[in-house]
Amino acid sequence: MSTTAVAAPVPTPLPRAVVAARPTFGGVVRGELTKLLSLRSTWWTLATTVLLMTGVSLAVAGSLDSMAADPSTAAELAALTGPVVVSGGFQLGMLAIAVLGALVMTGEYSTGMIRSTLAAVPTRVPVLAAKATVLAVATAVVATLGIALSYLATMPLLADHDLVPRLAEADTWRVFGGTVFFMVAAALFALGVGTLLRSSAGAITVALSVLLLLPTLLVFITLDWVETVVDYLPLPASGAFLGGGEDSLSAVGDELAPSAGVLVVAAYAIVPLIAGALALRRRDA
Amino acid sequence: MIEAHELTKRYGEKTAVDGISFTIAPGSVTGFLGPNGAGKSTTMRMIMGLDRPTSGTVTVNGRPYAEHRSPLSEVGALLDAKAVHPGRSARSHLRTMAATHNIPSSRVDEVIEMTGLAAVAGKRVGGFSLGMGQRLGIASAMLADPRTLILDEPVNGLDPEGVQWVRRLVRTLADEGRTVFLSSHLMSEMAQTADQLLVIGRGRIIAAGPVQEVIDSVSAAAVRVRTPRAGELADLLQADGVTISSPEPGTLDLRGIDAADVGELACAAGIALHELCPRSATLEEAYMSLTQDAVEYRSDLAATTSAATTSAATTSAVPEEGSR
Ligand SMILES: Nc1ncnc2c1ncn2[C@@H]1O[C@H](COP(=O)(O)OP(=O)(O)OP(=O)(O)O)[C@@H](O)[C@H]1O
Ligand SMILES: [Mg+2]
Numbered sequence: 001m002s003t004t005a006v007a008a009p010v011p012t013p014l015p016r017a018v019v020a021a022r023p024t025f026g027g028v029v030r031g032e033l034t035k036l037l038s039l040r041s042t043w044w045t046l047a048t049t050v051l052l053m054t055g056v057s058l059a060v061a062g063s064l065d066s067m068a069a070d071p072s073t074a075a076e077l078a079a080l081t082g083p084v085v086v087s088g089g090f091q092l093g094m095l096a097i098a099v100l101g102a103l104v105m106t107g108e109y110s111t112g113m114i115r116s117t118l119a120a121v122p123t124r125v126p127v128l129a130a131k132a133t134v135l136a137v138a139t140a141v142v143a144t145l146g147i148a149l150s151y152l153a154t155m156p157l158l159a160d161h162d163l164v165p166r167l168a169e170a171d172t173w174r175v176f177g178g179t180v181f182f183m184v185a186a187a188l189f190a191l192g193v194g195t196l197l198r199s200s201a202g203a204i205t206v207a208l209s210v211l212l213l214l215p216t217l218l219v220f221i222t223l224d225w226v227e228t229v230v231d232y233l234p235l236p237a238s239g240a241f242l243g244g245g246e247d248s249l250s251a252v253g254d255e256l257a258p259s260a261g262v263l264v265v266a267a268y269a270i271v272p273l274i275a276g277a278l279a280l281r282r283r284d285a
Numbered sequence: 286m287i288e289a290h291e292l293t294k295r296y297g298e299k300t301a302v303d304g305i306s307f308t309i310a311p312g313s314v315t316g317f318l319g320p321n322g323a324g325k326s327t328t329m330r331m332i333m334g335l336d337r338p339t340s341g342t343v344t345v346n347g348r349p350y351a352e353h354r355s356p357l358s359e360v361g362a363l364l365d366a367k368a369v370h371p372g373r374s375a376r377s378h379l380r381t382m383a384a385t386h387n388i389p390s391s392r393v394d395e396v397i398e399m400t401g402l403a404a405v406a407g408k409r410v411g412g413f414s415l416g417m418g419q420r421l422g423i424a425s426a427m428l429a430d431p432r433t434l435i436l437d438e439p440v441n442g443l444d445p446e447g448v449q450w451v452r453r454l455v456r457t458l459a460d461e462g463r464t465v466f467l468s469s470h471l472m473s474e475m476a477q478t479a480d481q482l483l484v485i486g487r488g489r490i491i492a493a494g495p496v497q498e499v500i501d502s503v504s505a506a507a508v509r510v511r512t513p514r515a516g517e518l519a520d521l522l523q524a525d526g527v528t529i530s531s532p533e534p535g536t537l538d539l540r541g542i543d544a545a546d547v548g549e550l551a552c553a554a555g556i557a558l559h560e561l562c563p564r565s566a567t568l569e570e571a572y573m574s575l576t577q578d579a580v581e582y583r584s585d586l587a588a589t590t591s592a593a594t595t596s597a598a599t600t601s602a603v604p605e606e607g608s609r
Contacts, residue, residue, distance in 0.1 A: 019430040021358045021386040031384035038377035039370065107370065115335055115368035116378075116425065119360075120385045122334040122351035285335040 025126055032130040036104065036138060045100040046142050049093045053146030054153055056089030061157035068161065082158055082165035083175035084243055086150045090179045091212070091235065093146055094186040097139050098211055101190030102203040104131050105276075109198045118285045125277050128195060132273060135191055136184050143183040147176050175242055181262070182238045185269040186211055189234065192272025196279055210268075211235060231256055237264040286311050286464055287332060287433065291341035294327050294488075301327040303488035304341065309466050309481075311432075314459045316479030316496070317468035318572060320580040324488040325468045326365045329437050332466075333362050345433055357386050361426030362435040367418050371411030375402055375421050378410060382425050396424040401450075415442030423451070434458060436467040440474055452478050472569035484572065486579020500571040508539045508547055511560035518556050522547075538564075 036042050064085075067073040105128075108114040121127045151165065158164045165172040189211070194203035215233045218226055230236050240261025256264065287309040294302040302324040309315045317325050330336040332343050334350040342349070345360050353359045369378050379393045397406045400420040405413070410421065419442050426434060434455070440448045455465045455478060469475050475482075482499045484492040492499045512518055515535050522529060528540040539547060544563045551558050 019358070019388060019392050019428075021355045021388050021429040023355055023357075023386045027385050027387045031381045034377060034381045034384055035370075035373070038374065038381070039372045041372060111370045112368045113370040115330075115333075115364055116382060118335055119333050119362055119364075119368075120357055120382050122353075122356050282337075284337060285330070 023121070025130065028121055028126045028130040029133055031120070032127070032134045036134055039107075041103070042100065042138075045096050045103075046138065049096040049100075049142050050146045050149060052096055053087075053089035053093040053143070054149045056092050057086050057150035058153050058157075060085050060088050061154035061163075064157060064161050064163070077161070080163065081171070081175075081243065082163040083172045085158060085163060086154055086165055087147055087175055087179040087242075089146065089150060090143070090183055093143070094183055094211060095208060097142065097183055097187045098190035098207045099204055101135055101139075101187035102194035102207055103200060104135055104191055105194035106198060106200040106203050110200055115285050124280050128191075128273065128277050128280055132188055132191060135187050139184045139187040140180055143180040147179060178238070178241045178262075182234075182242070182265055185265045186234065188269035189272055192269070192274075192276045195276030196272060232264055234265055234268045237261045240264075286347070287343065287345050287435075287466060289328070289332075289341065289343040292328065292331060292338055292343050293340045294324070294331060294336060295339045300488055302331070302338075305485065305488070305490050306341075307483055307490065307493060309464055309483070311464040312459060312462050313480040314455050314465045314467065314478055315481040315483060316475045317466060317483050317485075318470075318472075318475065318576075319468075319485040319491075320576050323485045323576075323579065325485065326437055328485075329362065329364065329435050329466075329468070332435060333360065333364070335364075355386060355429070357382070357388075357429035358431055360433045360435060361428065361431035363419070363422035363426045363437055363439055365437040367410075367422070369410045369418070369421060372409060374407050374409055375413075375424075376406040378421065379425055379428060382428055386429055388429055392428065392430075396427050399427065400424040401447075416444055416447055419443055420447065423454075431463075433464040434466065436465070438468055438470070440469060440471060448474060472567070472572055476568040484575055486576050489579075491575050491579060496568065499575075500566055500568055503566070503571045503574050506540075506563060506565045508542060508544045509560065509562045509564050510537045510539060510547055510551075510558060511535060512537075512551070512556055512558050514556045517554070518551060521550060521554055521556075 064077065064080075067077045108117055117127055118124055155164055165176075167173075186207075190203065190207035193207050194200075197203045197206065211234055215230055215235045218230045218233075221227075237256055238261060240256035241258040288307075290306050291304045292302055292306070293300070293304050301322075305324075305328070317328075319325050327336060328343075331338050332345060332350060344350075345353070350356060350360060373381075376393065376397065379396065380390060382388075383390065383393050397403055400423055402417065402420050402424060405417060410418065413421065419439060423436070423439060426436065436451075436455070439451050443451065452474070455467060459465045459480070467478070469478075476496065479496055482493065482496050483490065484499065492502065494502075510518065513535060515531065515537055519529050519531075519537060522537075522539060522542065525542065527542045530538045532538060544561055548558065548561055551561075
């Protein structure tokens, strides 16, 4: 159709063919996938996540030589494992992915899109479930990509120190799998917080504080109860199943058993989502 | 068919919609009128299940909107604020909506053509003009070919062709037996488009019914008279309990008397009439007098203008334009 149609639209007779419309959860998921992938900001965020993950692991791998040369850090080097170096960038990558997780919901509120969304799916909760599904898959893909890229990029540097992760070893897959799991949990946590708070600024602030700021700050406080609280923050809790270098934040959580760490991190993903679902059902759009 | 029963919405202290009951019948276009803040958009959001009524109920085609198996096939809505992410293209936006109901993408292209958006469908919505945004809103309302249409100020921002297109579209849809419920502040537009009216003010229903009935219920037909001796004629008529106003010197609008009687009276008094014309009230006039007590956000300018009209009326009652 030419632009003339814009200037002088003719009264188009309504196409009499009845439009087949049949809502399904699969359809809602496809709708959310279309939403996610049709925004440029999504691609920026996903690319940033991969770059941050790769960049950090490269930087760590690149500093191995100087660590080995300096006697004061030699011990640290000895404690370092290949998989931890390769997946080490997730602590920065999770920040980008958490921002995306929050925006997936808060972006709808700030633009008014939420009204179109909830008019199409007035039962509402399927929207959140579909968002969570799509976000989890996208995050898993990106985290896997980030690790794969880090693995390839750091291989020459790690080879010098005999630290190239051995793909035949279960421990390698535990760390890689745990990293992907943690990234997905971080994204879902931010989505849940975003659903509860509805404001981009508020949700991003809360999500990033809990994920990174609180453990970084509280780690300097040596009160017993504060240390306990820190153990139960997501990043330190991830240390229980990821291991990690001695001075990494993850190491603080060594107090928790690995399975407990997994459960704590999973709770961070699930509890805000459930609370968000309840709020979404109840509130005005 | 839309049925509301004692529908009420409070936002904190503010009662936006105050126990209104109405039925919007299929097969006709129902205009929804009311001053700013009267509660029109709120009512529409409640119909769509977006805002939860504080009390009361509203159903579409027999059940609450959210309980329909295929909601978009029941109601298509254009809500007041742009309910679109500006970063997405028009086509992507429509596809996200269509996907939820497994509507084929051929239908997306169809509504794009229909609303004249084909040339810009791939562009990001953030760069759209007001009218383009409205067209996109109408396109998404039409997506599932719904039985009921709810349009909140659909012609707002449309060019004259667009306005005409919407008018014909809603006419066609109503003639097909669908329910069309639309709000607007443009009275002349509403007079041409709507069959039925629902007028609200401060959250309550002020008037409802067929357009002409609503108009007649408020303002009796008037007679316009133009004569150089307007003052004398006014004095004569005043005695008979006729309501007189004077929109400009030498011109009188009379209510409570018909044209024939005015002519006879003037003839008997030897007053020459330059014009004698029966005039039925416009929707705008009817609307103004219906809502004058219900306007919440009155503009100062309006107050100034009405004051000026009043003084013009007073001076012209004694037509001494020459002496000054
Ligand atoms: N989400 C909200 N929170 C608080 N107050 C609200 C909200 N939505 C509407 N209101 C108030 O309810 C009243 C009715 O608003 P509404 O938007 O329904 O009016 P309207 O008839 O659509 O007006 P307009 O002609 O200006 O579009 C207004 O006083 C408005 O301030
Ligand atoms: Mg409104």
